[in-house]
Amino acid sequence: MAEHPPYPVGLRLTGRRVVVLGGGQVAQRRLPALIKAGADVHLVSPEATPSVEAMADAGEITWHRRPYAEGDLADAWYALIATSDPDANTAASAEAEAHRVWCVRSDDADRATAWTPATGHSEGVTVAVLTTDARGRDPRHTAAVRDAVVEGLRDGTLVAPHFRTRTAGVALVGGGPGDPDLITVRGRRLLAEADVVIADRLGPRDLLAELPPHVEVIDAAKIPYGRYMAQEAINNALVEHAKQGKSVVRLKGGDPYVFGRGMEELHALTEAGIPCTVVPGISSSISVPGAAGIPVTHRGVAHEFTVVSGHVAPDDERSLVDWPSLAKLTGTLVILMGVDKIGRIAETLVAHGKSPDTPVALVQEGTTSSQRRVDATLATVAETVVAEDVKPPAVIVVGDVVAVGPDGTAA
Template identity: 55%
Template sequence: MRTVGIGLASGVSATEVLAAVDAVLPPGSGPVRLATLDSRVTEPGLVAAAERRGWPLTGHPAEALARVPVPSPSGAVAARVGTPSVAEAAALLGGGALVVGKTVHGRITVAVARRAADVPARPGTHDRGGPLTTDRAPEVLHPVGLRLAGRRVVVVGGGAAAHRGVAGVLAAGALVTVVSPEVTPALESLASSGRVTWQPRAYRAGDLNGAWLALAATGDADVDAAVARDAELGRIFCTRADQPELASAALPVTGRAGDLVVAVHGPDGPRAVGVRDAVVAGLGDGSLPVRAPEQPGGGSVVLVGGGPGDPGLITVRGRQALATADVVVADHLAPQALLASLPPEVEIIDAAKLPRGRSMAQERINELLVEHARAGRRVVRLKGGDPYVFGRGLEELQACTAAGIPVEVVPGITSAIAVPALAGIPVTHRGLTHEFVVVSGHLPPGHPQSLVDWPALGRLRGTVVVLMGVDTAPAIAAALVEHGRAPDTPVAVVADGSTATQHSVRTTLADLPRTLAEEGIRPPAVWVVGEVVAVAGSVAARR
């Protein structure tokens, strides 16, 4: 006699139970025994189903089920009920082998086992050491990549699941039609911009005509089943968001690492996501030793903005570029911890420019980029912040393009915005300021080479963010006051932003020189002028 293990939600009906069991039993299989978790054995629908067919019904404690090895464990189920698979464990507890693995039918999960003595041997088969044998092998998905560019895809549904599906196929270049009476604001925006076609009505037969792929994502089981049925008749592969196992296609969890797409299929969603994330992270940070192939025609240069200093704030693309670099030309403000993680064969060149101290000439930096790239190496120019915000990135790009070197620019998070934010200071705030200005303080007001219109900045009501302006701060503060800014305008100075030694002080324009001297503030530091400093201070005081 077969044993049918059952996991079920509260409130299921006898009809649902019998439909789920009948779906996995072969015709003429005879009576079965039902088994489940002891806390579910009194469910009225389950009891009624067993009585209707005259099947024995047994409940087992979670502790006993947890000791049974199962082929499809779920951490989420284990956390909820104490055993990683109610259906498979309940079916196997009496001994034997699974003939039908864990299968989901609506709110019910079933698995079928048969005692070893009752299992007929198949010619050419053998025990592989696992519990799955005989009548039904575990489902095997054939992974395939679809070239959807310029091909019609129909998404039925307008909620979050539909939006997720639309985003994926749009990225592949598909011609997307969304069929749904209502859609999320994001989908409505895509329709308004012409990126998708929206049919604002319910699904009806014929909507899949001409489609290469269909996505059923309404959340209504009857509608999604109709979409899947029509797709089957039209030989159109279809996915279902509500019950993926009932569709002809299954979407993997995906991630991107440069020009690679990582796709993972698996019955345990959280585990598949974990595998995806681990692979993508390993490719991004270089812990998976997979080097990108050599580019035909020689080397290349990537100008990477490393962000404000915290290695976690570099962009994904920036991290990927570092993972494939042969040579890294690094500023002293670039995230230093990232350099320590590079393989020993990567050459690191110190291109630091210390404030009013030792520095490598920009011309020499340009020469190094070109020399190493011409030697066939992949060169990363790693900078702090963003390459194009006081980073002389355009000069380096011009030098490379003049030499015929392929060059890519990877933007970074500029410290002008990130460092104040990390100190709790927004550079804009509704109703308070409609503009902010980022200014280099490298040259003081009145310097013959300065290009800053200090009188105009003094007349501004908005936020002024000063970079590279510690030594010149007294002269800058005096110029702002001279040209209209109130002496008591709030100022915040944030030193060593985003690093373990980050610290900040608050003062006013009039007191800024004294505060810097008393606090011993040294570069790198960002200072912010404006009423946003006062607002941020009041919020911090209430926290």
Template identity: 55%
Template sequence: MTTPENAYLVGLRLTGKKVVMVGGGSVAQRRLPLLIASGADIHVIARSATPAVEAMSQITLSLRDYRDGDLAGAWYAIAATDDAQVNAAVVAEAERNRIFCVRADIAVEGSAVTPASFEYAGLSVGVLAGGEHRRSAAIRSAIREALQRGVISSERFDNSDVVRGGVALVGGGPGDPELITVRGRRLLAQADVVVADRLAPPELLAELPPSVEVIDAAKIPYGRSMAQDAINAVMIERAKAGQFVVRLKGGDPFVFARGYEEVAACVDAGVPVTVVPGVTSAIAVPASAGVPVTHRSINHEFVVVSGHVAPGHPESLVNWDALAAMTGTIVLLMAVERIELFADVLLKGGRPADTPVLIVQQGTTAAQHSLRATLADAPEKVRAEGIRPPAIIVIGSVAAFGI
């Protein structure tokens, strides 16, 4: 049996091979995204799972107790429950069947160790630091930043803006983990606690060391959610306990998100808070599909509209007649579920039926899918192709562009 000190670092090609994860909590939530990206046939066995794990469509989830024999046919296994006896049983079965196994709670008890890792431009890098998870995570992040910027400097380890007992509100970008800012990634690597939204790039959580507490604040549409006051309370509680809290959100924390409410809650509680802007999906996702939201020869304006409230709803603050009359670009966020209503109100307001429309699902990620339509037939095409959130809708002449 190996220990972290003498572990032999190796890369596994798991495409199409069975991988068994026993446990569906925060450890699974961190580890699963990279396993999914590897193309493995992933089976998760757990008594319960976080909302984020439940939402992962690329896994086979069995909500039950682990049973001896569950590793049959597996090439790789991870024991990640909060029950030491169950983890020990998983490791024992793996040993009997010569299956490499990571034990998340006691690393030295497994036959494999998970390194702090990342991928960059076709390069896979893993770091082991003798069980010192914070050290391996910090070095991993420094190497990645050095690759991105072409330099290696001791300044990469400067933690002057990390405030123990404070909160950093970090925009994670539109989906691709490489689109978080350098500062955002650096602060994330230093976090004691990460409070993460569903739309925050999940690969970023996979990079965190096991010592980091990940709190799932996933707001799955029409499913379970964590109330905003509960999110505020847990950030403040952890910060007042002397921990450095990163509130990781998708896109930019101030674009149709409750970032400012969270800042205000921290300020009212006397907790230091830092805002790290992020790349908003409203601009980045159309760009990833080759569509500019503005083009100097076509339009001089664009507007970003939240689609979480239907036209005509008493809580709607949008002047839809004014939007219909404009000639520029309309970018709709959170609008797929109500696209029929938005198309109808724009058509009735005078927007031409042949206005180009672009819908981009899961933009900037490997699963990105684009659909082109017109304002008249967009709802029908969206339903026919089964487009689901997260998706961005671009309406206007620029939507006819593309690479």
């Protein structure tokens, strides 16, 4: 048997009896996949790890709390032998052979009739890797190959085109705060499969350079306080390209629904009958402060944080923010799109009770190579923005967490 490579096959175990002998670490690793496969799993073991016991308590497996006994494998389709008793393992292996039950042995792969591959999953595809040379099995190498393939499929560096007809539609993808490595795995995969990408200026621009030449990239950058009809044009572009049968990605900075007008775009697509997928992104409201060493909450300092838009001033009739109430909160205030309004915002907060000495941090171009942090207080932030020439995009953090140092104490 050792002279021939194993024959790879996918077992369909739904509703079929699978016997697992031993309730230790091996069972704990293998049981979730068997449960997910829909197998009728029977665990035979006098003891089990807490995680395995929890599976039994939840009704996911049937636990026979006793040692292996002859006849346990008689009606099984598949068996996993993983006890700490060599004699029991040998006897169970012989029974499996007699009943023609495919059997995996954790203690002696050479005496098994089946091997468990290193597996991984990505969007409906299961990657299973086996070492073909029985004389030179290297589980770590096998796992490394599996990881490389799965990671490539997930992040789009290993592109596997769909050759069957794809359903045209739009994906609203949150690109994260700016660092291209902070886009979600699903977002990066959809970006790699797109025919058209409509990108914001705050999206992870470096990812656009990785797109194949045939992908059409449309610049949907919004210049602040200009191009007032830009959103309508973006909606029209999404609908038109999707109606042409193309796979469209709307690449947005942060999260599509955090001041990103994602719902407006979804409504436009829904009215046009275009299928749409929303892929959440890492919001700059928490990731940018974190990248600058600021926790938006910290034990003993802040038990809450509030995220608001500062794109209109507190005295502007269009403002929907209750600034007087925010001034009374003791937690952290995170302000997006508020660089040019921070002076009036600070004045309003102080006027309604916030201490002028409250720490403020402005983090410009957060998570990118151009990131910089500028510190001030509510009393000095307006002049600091001018003196330091702080430009958008910048996330503004107001509260005592700004002064929390790496040792966890306030400066």
